[in-house]
Amino acid sequence: MADSDKHILLMDGPDTKGLIYHVTGVLFRHNFNIIHNDEYVSPSGQFFMRTEFEAGVTHESINGPELLDELRSVIPAGITLRLNPKKKKNIVVMVTKEHHCLAELLIRYAFDELDADILAVVSNYNTLQPLVSKFGIPFHYISHEHRTREEHEEAILRTLAIYQPEYLVLAKYMRVLTPGFVNHFPNRIINIHHSFLPAFIGANPYRQAYERGVKIIGATAHFVNNDLDEGPIIAQNVKGVDHRHTAADMATEGKDVEKIVLSQALKLVFNDRVFIQGNRAIVL
Amino acid sequence: MADSDKHILLMDGPDTKGLIYHVTGVLFRHNFNIIHNDEYVSPSGQFFMRTEFEAGVTHESINGPELLDELRSVIPAGITLRLNPKKKKNIVVMVTKEHHCLAELLIRYAFDELDADILAVVSNYNTLQPLVSKFGIPFHYISHEHRTREEHEEAILRTLAIYQPEYLVLAKYMRVLTPGFVNHFPNRIINIHHSFLPAFIGANPYRQAYERGVKIIGATAHFVNNDLDEGPIIAQNVKGVDHRHTAADMATEGKDVEKIVLSQALKLVFNDRVFIQGNRAIVL
Amino acid sequence: MADSDKHILLMDGPDTKGLIYHVTGVLFRHNFNIIHNDEYVSPSGQFFMRTEFEAGVTHESINGPELLDELRSVIPAGITLRLNPKKKKNIVVMVTKEHHCLAELLIRYAFDELDADILAVVSNYNTLQPLVSKFGIPFHYISHEHRTREEHEEAILRTLAIYQPEYLVLAKYMRVLTPGFVNHFPNRIINIHHSFLPAFIGANPYRQAYERGVKIIGATAHFVNNDLDEGPIIAQNVKGVDHRHTAADMATEGKDVEKIVLSQALKLVFNDRVFIQGNRAIVL
Amino acid sequence: MADSDKHILLMDGPDTKGLIYHVTGVLFRHNFNIIHNDEYVSPSGQFFMRTEFEAGVTHESINGPELLDELRSVIPAGITLRLNPKKKKNIVVMVTKEHHCLAELLIRYAFDELDADILAVVSNYNTLQPLVSKFGIPFHYISHEHRTREEHEEAILRTLAIYQPEYLVLAKYMRVLTPGFVNHFPNRIINIHHSFLPAFIGANPYRQAYERGVKIIGATAHFVNNDLDEGPIIAQNVKGVDHRHTAADMATEGKDVEKIVLSQALKLVFNDRVFIQGNRAIVL
Structure with a gap:
């Protein structure tokens, strides 16, 4: 059975008794197979559930709108329901000059390991055009020079409008977005920040890390909201360093952490495993 | 509401459609609160579910045998059901001469962090008697000298019969059990092995690790079955080493890993979070 | 040869050509064995060297003051030289109410694994007196109630004056020192902070970590200077968490990290392996 | 000053008094700058030293053969001396069908982060030819079909003879070499093995890992000698897994570990930081 026959049901809202019972009852009556089912109830009483299921081979296929209606009829009104067919996401990647995260995504995409299609790469420099061209993906060089911040972002938005991406991945895009x-x-914007947030928010985190004399460096993949480096954290990882590492050494070592953490976070997001609750990411 | 009002339902057996639906239905009709619910279906089609629930304050209390009967009536016969009130386990700890794992357990027990009561400590040496006596716990020195292996184990079994422990914890007990x-x-026997199993099975794993020149050492907490160091693995952890570490240095560094891994594994087991499937531990 | 026959030479100062050559020349002419020799030159040109050596069995013993004079005669004046016999340090431990770090130190001390003698424990609560008394170590309960901060610290200083400790270890001492x-x-003061500094400086770091939704928690052992949580970092470690961890769960999980990191940092300090350069700790 | 002006002196042999003194004396008299100096003496009395140094700007340049002669005149005959100018190594990469390690090396090479020049890629399949061709590197498809093992290796050796590589990197080359x-x-052959050696030697380590139910998987970069998977270990790393990971999931997760560990190991080897002592790698 192809992935396209699989669906993912996402629910979140105030917890009440019987939510699992009622929802699994609907799927049971349709004879659907539950492949994975994960729930979480937060200390504040918020319920989250991700249910991956499929129609059995000899049974009815999944009619999304009808199924959603039926599910809505058995649960309280305050619960949000989403039903996604299991499929690749469409994304655009934004970069500046550093190649390591972009290259990681390109390689994964080229070998069908990204759970997404890279529709285009957008950059405020043309440095990485040769790399992107190796993979046959459109590269849009949109310089920020001689433009106000708003003009620059307008130009980017016009380009994005062509592609209509579901997600925007900032793979070391070094400008603050308005x-x-x-x-x-x-x-729908995911960023990789080159520090173990909330340590070293802002510019030059490895320089800050060196000066503070930390013994571990890290990287953080997070959703972008309107506060710099403050959106919900999806994934983090770290690596030991010592006094022998200069700020430049830390940056070099950190790249390996950054690209892997970003890839891990994208895998979670693209598989519909991440809910957002306030400033926290719930990963089911 | 005290822990004693909480119950844990454990189910495992061949997966069939509707298991979650039927079980949560029973709990829903009794008006019980599901606190945590975790399921897993193995690739071979085995279903595992752990449901932590409690009776609401104004509602009926939980009658275990009746509830089990009712649950059995809605699920297929091949499913194993267990219903445990949430409470501390009774354990006996077995040791030889090394103190670090035992001390870790004693301190956690003394400060009510173990999820278990240590009924007694049994050892084939009297080395650790002074440590155990600080904590007011019975210490049974049962030497293996001048006894056959069977006689020695018989003597231990007679002592264990006094305490009727639910679990036996081998906290660096350095003799093979028959x-x-x-x-x-x-x-019901949990052992801590001082290597990253299955590397370095058997005696002197740090010596073996040194000679092999590994760059990471580890420790493994596992259930004991009849094959030495071969039972289901509950938890593992590791620590970096380098060529400067002698076998003795590795043993010293390894102790910190061993005691924490053992504690983590016990926490999982004592909270009824571990299922056994063949030689694998399923941790929900 | 006992540890007392071993010495540790510590040098730091502006790098110039020939420092290693001149110093090893003196040791060579005395026929001393170099057991370990580690150097580091910082990017700013500061030289650090730690040399562990011993007199050969049939040769002259080590006369510290004479040797220091001789070494000073072959190196530039700006270099700081220290010569320590290899031996245990004398320490006092300060705590508030949490037991886990203190217990770790007491157990290591009881089994001669601390590289230090715990002369006394000082606390602003009497909560941990029963634990300390098990190990036969003086416990000084010096309440901060009904005292100004200065009066309280004066009382502590009077007690410390009795013991003349070489190091003061803050094993979860929850008051800011003036x-x-x-x-x-x-x-000479080492603190364990329950976060991955510089993230979550100040009070309630696990609460802060929970609210920020981090995926990794950590602990930091550092020297104390006059800025809260800002002294040179000696050691750090981390542990993965997820959205299921409440702030209380993080605190529980974090304790295992805290006590091991503190122990590791103390081992480094007590073995004269830590130099301080500005706000950075150089560990040789 | 360019890297080409820097040299690396490598010494190993039986430890005797004064080795550091005599060698640093020669460098001092030539007015050379020691940039890094690292030593290690094994418990069995073997001495290892790596000294990175450079000629001062206004001073004599480094005459390798003369300097080696002079160094040999001040140290015992049993010590091995090597003097390498600091420069990139020439390598050939061997692969089968998996792309992740090769792609990692190609990207690093393309952005001058590999400390080596990839002269060619050799494979027993043509699967990865399109990837390699993106980077303008010769790809030699040398099938093992219709050839004996010896004939196949002969064909590879003829190709390698063209390039005369200093190192051969097996980046998931899935055939055993004679x-x-x-x-x-x-x-001079470095392999990446997809397990935490010595666990799971041989074929299908992730399948073995799954069946054993391990909680951590790993990867090992090691020199190849004549015993399969038994050569000196250069670097290892690990990643947590749980019962939800199938063998295929483990393989996917493991790829991220494999490619980073291989890169780290190569960085060490290509910077002349790895000595071999019996079956152990000493990394200075």
Whole structure:
């Protein structure tokens, strides 16, 4: 059975008794197979459930809108329901000059390991054009020079409008985005920050890390909201360093952490495993 | 509401459609609160579910035998059901001469962090008697000298019979137990092995690790079955080393890993979070 | 040869050509064995060397003051030289109410694994007196109630004056020390902070970590200077968490990290392996 | 000053008093700058030293053969001395069908982060030819079909003879090499094995890991000698898994570990930081 026959049901809202019972009852009556089912109830009483299921081979196929209606009829009104067919996401990647995260995504994409299609790469420099061209993906060089921040973002938005990406991945895009821009993609922009947030917010985190004399460096993949480096954290990882590492050494070592953490976070997001609750990411 | 009002339902058996639906239905009709619910279906089609629930404050209390009967009536016969009130386990700890794992357990027990009561400590040496006596716990020195292996184990079994422990924890007990002994405690003996199993099975793993020149050492907490160091693995952890570490240095560094891994594994087991499937531990 | 026959030479100062050559030349002419020799030159040109050596069995014993004079005669004046016999340090441990770090130190001390003698424990609560008394170590309960901060610190200083410790270990001492107090022990106070500094400076780091939704928690052992949580970092470690961990769960999980990191940092300090350069700890 | 002006002196042999003194004396008299100096003496009395140094700007340049002669005149005959200018190594990469390690090396090479030049890629399948061709590197498809093992290796050796590589990197080359082949490249073949050696030697380590139910998987970069998976270990790393990971999931997760560990190991080897002592790698 192909992935396209699989669906993912996402529910979140105030917890009440019987939510699992009622929802699994609907799937049971349709004779659907539950492949994975994960729930979480937060200390504040918020319920989250991700159910991956499929129609049995000899049974009815999945009619999304009808199924959603039926599910809505058995659960309280305050619960949000989403039903996604299991499929690759469409994304655009934004970069500046550093190649390591972009290259990681390109290689995974080229070998069908990304759970997404890279529609295009957008950059404020043309440095990485040769790399991107190796993979036959459109590269849009949109310089920020001689443009106001708003003009620059407008130009980017015009390009993005061509591709209509579901997610925007900032793979070392080194400019701060305005709230105006971010609001176009609510919970749909993922950034990799080169520190173990919330340590070393802002510019030059490895320089800050060196000066503070930390013994571990890290990287953080997070959703972008309107506060710099403050959105919900999806994944983090770290690596030991010592006094022998200069800030430049830390940056070099850190790249390996950054690219892997970003890839791990994208895998979670692209498989519909991440819910957002306030400033926290719930990963089921 | 005290822990004693909470119950844990454990189910495992061949997966069929509707298991979650039927079980949560029973709990829903009794008006019980599901606190945590975790399921897993193995690739071979085995279903596992752990449901932590409690009776609501104004509602009926939980009658275990009746509830089990009712649950059995809605699920297929091949499913194993267990219903445990949430409470501390009773354990006996067995040791030889090394103190670090035992001390870790004693301190956690003394500060009510073990999820278990240590009824007694049994050792084939009296080395650790002074440590145990600080904590007011019975210490049984049962030497293996001048006894056959069977006589020694018989003596231990007579002592264990006094305490009737639910679990036996081998906190660096350095003698191999016979199948005859192990059979008295099926899936109820937990051992800490001082290597990253299956590397370095058997004696002197740090010496073996040194000679092999590994760059990481580890420790493994596992259930004991009749094959030495071969039972289901509950938890593992590791630590980096380098060529400067002698075998003795590795043993010293390894102790920190061993005691924490053992504690983590016990926490999982004592909270009824571990199922056994063949030679694998399923941790929900 | 006992540890007392071993010495550790510590050098630091501006790098110039020939420092290793001149110093090893002196040791060579005395026929001393170099057991370990580690150097580091910082990017700013500061030289650090730690040399562990011993007199050969049939040769002259080590006369510290004479040897220091001789070494000073072959190196530039700006280099700081220290010569320590290899031996245990004398320490006092300060705590508040949490037991886990203190217990770790007491157990290591009881089994001669601490590289230090715990002369006494000082606390602003009497909560941990029963634990300390098990190990036969003086416990000084010096309440901060009905005292100004200065009066409280004066009382502590009077007690410390009895013991003359080389190092003060803050094993979860939850009060901020004044600069006046800290100045009595320059680079001789070691603290364990329950976060991955510089993230979550100050109070309630696990609460902060929970609210920020981090995926990794950590602990930091550092020297105390006059800025809260800002002294040179000696050791750090981390542990993965997820959205299921409440702030209380993080605190519980974090304890295992805290106590091991503190022990590791103390081992480094007590073996004269830590130099301080500005706000950075150089570990050789 | 360019890297080409830097040299690396490598010494190993039986430890005797004064080795550091005599060698640093020669460098001091030539007015050379020691940039890094690392030593290690094994418990069995073997001395290892790696000294990175450079000629001062206004001073004599480094005459390798003369300097080696002079160094040999001040140290015992049993010590091995090597003097390498600091420069990139020439390598050939061998692969089968999996792309992840090769792609990692190609990207690093393309962005000058590998400390080596990839002269060619050799494979027993043509699967990865399109990837390699993106980077303008010769790809030699040398099928093992219709050839005996010896004929196949002969064909590979003829191709390698064209390039005369200093190192051969097996980036998931899935065939066992004969001793006859290995002997052509003593301590010059580096392999990545997809397990935490010595666990799961041989074929299908992730399948083995799944069946054993391990909670951590790993990867090992090691030199190849004549015993399969038994050569000196250069670097290892690990990643947590749980019962939800199938063998295929483990393989997917493991790829991220494999490619990073291989890169780390190569960085060490290509910077002349790895000595071999019996079956152990000493990394200075």
